[in-house]
Each structure stands twice: as structure tokens, then as C-alpha cells.
Amino acid sequence: MPLTLDQLNAASPAGFVALLDGTYEHSPWIAERAAARRPFATLAQLKRVLVEVVREAGRDEQLQLIRAHPELAGRAMVARTLTAESTNEQGQAGLTQCTPEEFETLQRLNAQYNAKFGFPFILAVRGPRGTGLGKAEIIATFARRLDNPPDVEFAEALRNIHRIAEIRLNDKFGVEPTLGHLVWDWAERLAEHSEPGYAERGELTVTYLTDAHRACAQRISHWMKADCGFDEVEIDAVGNVVARYHPAPGASTKYLLTGSHYDTVRNGGKYDGRLGIFVPMACVRELSRQGRRLPYGLEVVAFSEEEGQRYKAVFLGSGALVGQFDMRWLDQADAQGITMREAMKHAGLCIDDIPKLRRDPQRYLGFVEVHIEQGPVLNELDLPLGVVTSINGGVRYVGEILGTASHAGTTPMGLRRDAATAVAELALFLEKRASAVPDLVGTMGLLEVPNGSINVVPGRCRFSLDIRATTDPVRDACAAEVLAELERICQRRGLRYRIEETLRAAAAPSDPAWQQRWEHAVQALGLPVHRMPSGAGHDAMKLHEILPQAMLFLRGQNAGISHNPLESITSDDADLCVRAFSHLLDQLCAELS
């Protein structure tokens, strides 16, 4: 019989600990401390409380917890002295059937790892979908994590322990995150389409209107029609896949607009953008299976282009919905000399219809977008979901400081006109200035001495500035001070400079009512609400210009890495995301009825 929350909530403290036995390896203290925090309304809440108990424990107890785990394919496995849970997991990953070479590699990695960190390597070998990682993947992860700094790896070990506990709890409760699996499996299948040159290496690259890109549009529209039960599905004049789920007869004729992009950067991840398409698709699939209609319609758009990889036209898909498709883009050529106009004609898109894509805000309730965080914050906090308060506004500059190139040996320190040290000073000023204000970030991503030489004092130094903040005034105040500092540094050092603003994007604060709906949805899952800015730009930034909008972030694994093949999510997290979205839809039903 699967365990239930009612049983757990009603049990004596000792009974509670016994019911959770085996969740955390040889560490009953975690359940002991969690017992006092009952009752638990949801499984997600129980998982979170267990995580909190470990987070609140000191480093000594955390280290004990890590050390309570067996080595992967280690002595305990060979001697068959593992716990039942570990035997099951290591066996499922095929570790009990290693070839002699694999076994030797694992022993070598175990020895190196132990020597570096002083605790055993811990990996949730059942993986992000719970079905098990392959041996090759396990060995690659092992080798990669060996390079982590000790504090980073310590935290990663704890995160893997929580993931192991999560899967063990799912087993105990007889729970499968089926809606999360659905999302996870769609992402996996869509990632089968990648461009030549990348596909062979197992890399994911899908840029605007390539064969792989058009195949993705077909796949998505097929799933929307055949699997999800949308009433209308079409590919529009810029390649967006647009699906509508009609409102209940006689109800409001307004639609909630949602979606994200299906194009990727080169060698990108499987979830960036796509998650925000699949999550509402999963919700509509549930609605249509239940034969349920809402008192409003739902319009899900898979945006064709957001990343600006093939052509210099970012947010092309969502931009078209707000009437910002720039007709001059059509004459741009890609690296092979194919113009956007030719690519669009080849794809059978009707260029003349582009102006008609502009949406009338009167017909919509608002815009919401789900997106993978693409940063380390939620992962660090061990929180699956975060509510976005604002998409950061940004400003970018490229500049150059000009001094005098002179002999590194003969020019005394006091007589130099060194352009690079001046830029270095500016970089440090930017770092200090941005660090002093919450939710403000400043980056000097380019710093280059053209034709520099080891024995020449740099006469020129090129640099860039990228400054982002949740509000435009915070961003602008930082930019103004950095530019003033540039002036001061150059005056003091007797240098000249030029600087040019290359981009300015306004911040897109979340609409308070829509942000609150996401917050309620997260609370309803039994999770704490974490509010955070979005450091990256998203399609919601474009829709912000015509509709109230708010975003929900999902935690990324591997320290939240994105625009990288290591980008990853678990199906448990995806499941929570679908539930949060469904809850938001239900709230809206209640408000409109």
C-alpha cells in the first residue's frame, strides 16, 4: 500500500520517522526534525521541509549525511552491503554489471574524488526523469564534477541527495509525475531535430526557418492538434505555431495568451523556450481529456524566433504580435547568403500577412510565460519555482580608450599612457558599483588590446559595458556613474576615449495582479514564494508593450546552466510547473465567474 500524507500527518513522531525510513540514507535525524513541522498539505511541501531541515543543519551534520552514502560502484556494492534503496538504484543504473574497464574507471574516479573532497561521490543515478542514467553519462558527470571547487561540489552532493530522496518518496507514495514526464518527453522528442553539423555531434541547434526549425513547427502543431485537443492550430506568417482552445459557449470571448520560443542558440539546451510551450500544452491536454471548457479562451503560441542566431532580428516571433516586425529584416542575408525573404518564401510563409499578426489587446486578458530560469538562483535555494517581478532593463555600450603604445622596458611607470590598466580600473569600478545595489548587474564582457604585444604598453583597449536592472532609473543611474568614472579615469591618466551606446531595452515589470496569480499558484503547491528578477530577456518583454504580463521560472539543474547542452530540468519540477499553470487557470475561472 502506498504511503499517504494523512498517515504521515497522523503518525506519532516515532511512527513518522519509521514511515520515512530509508528516504535519507542512514540519517533519521532529518525526519525527526521534520516531524514537528506537520501537517503537510502536499508532497511537494514535505519534500521542501526535508530540504529545509538539511539546509538549517550545520556543515558537520551535512557532511555526516553525505558520508552516510556509499561510493558509487564502490566496495559496499561489490560486498553487497548497500541499503535496499541503494542496491535498487545502483543496479538500475547498470553499475552492478560494469565491464572491468568501466569498473576500473569508476574506482579511479572514486579515489581521486575522495582525495580531493573527503567524501564519496553522490549522484542521483535515476536521473532527471527517474528512469535511470546510462553508465557513460554517469562516468562523464563524475569526471566533470571532479573539477568543481570544493564548496560548489559540497552543495552539489547535497542537491543530489535531495533528488535521491525525492525519487524515493515518489516510490513510497506511489506517485509518478506523469504531467512532468509528458513535458520532459516532448522536450526530448523535439530535440531530435537539429541542424546538420550539430546533429551528428548530438548537439541541439535550431535557428530560424532551417529544415530542423520547420520540422519542429510541424511536430509541435501535430502534438497540439492530435495529442492536446486544441480547437485551432496554424502556422502563421512568421512561422509561429498558434493554437487556440476555445472558451465555453456563451462565456467571455477573451483569451489568455501564453507561450515561448522553439528556436535555440547554437549547441543550446532542450528547455530554453520550449518549456513555456509544453507546460500550457499539458494543461490544455488535461482540460480537453476532461471535456472541460474555461470561461475564457487559451491561446498558446510557439514563437518561431527569439534568439537572433541566423539573422540579426531578436524577438522576431513575439515582436510580430505587437506590430514590431521590421520589414528591412527581409533583406538581411544569413552566413550562406540566403535572405530572410528567400527563407520565408521557401518555408511557404505569406510575407504580406505579417502586419495582420498584430494582436488587439482588447481581445486578451493578459500574457503569461513559463521559462527555465537560465541562472543559478533557484538551484542554489533548492526551490523548484520562482515568480518573476520584472524583466531587467538593459543598456549596452562599446568603447575604446586611447593612450600611447610604448616600450615596456624603457617607459618608466610614471610616464605611461596605458589604455588597458585604465579599462581595468573601469571594470573594477563597474563591479563595485553594481554589487552595491540589489538586482543590478554590470558586466564588461569584452576587454581587448588590439594587436597587443607582451613587451608593449597597451596604446589602445576596447571594452564593452552591459548594465541591467529591474527598473530603468536604477540601470540609468549606474550607467551615468560608470560613464562619469570613465571620464575621470581618462583625465587623471591623460587618455582619450570614445564610447557608443549600442542597445537600450526598457525594463518590463510584472503586472501586479498577474504576478500575484503566480504567487498563489506556487503557494497552493505548498511551496514558499520566491520573487526574483529576470536577468535575461524573454518574449514576455515584447508582449509587455501591449498586455499585462508576468512570468514563472523553473529551476535548472547543473547550477542552472543554460545556452549549453548541460541545461536540464527534472520531470518532478516540470510537473509542479504544469500544476502551477493549471492553478493559475483555475484562479482566473473563479475571478471571471
Ligand SMILES: [Zn+2]
Ligand atoms: Zn529563452
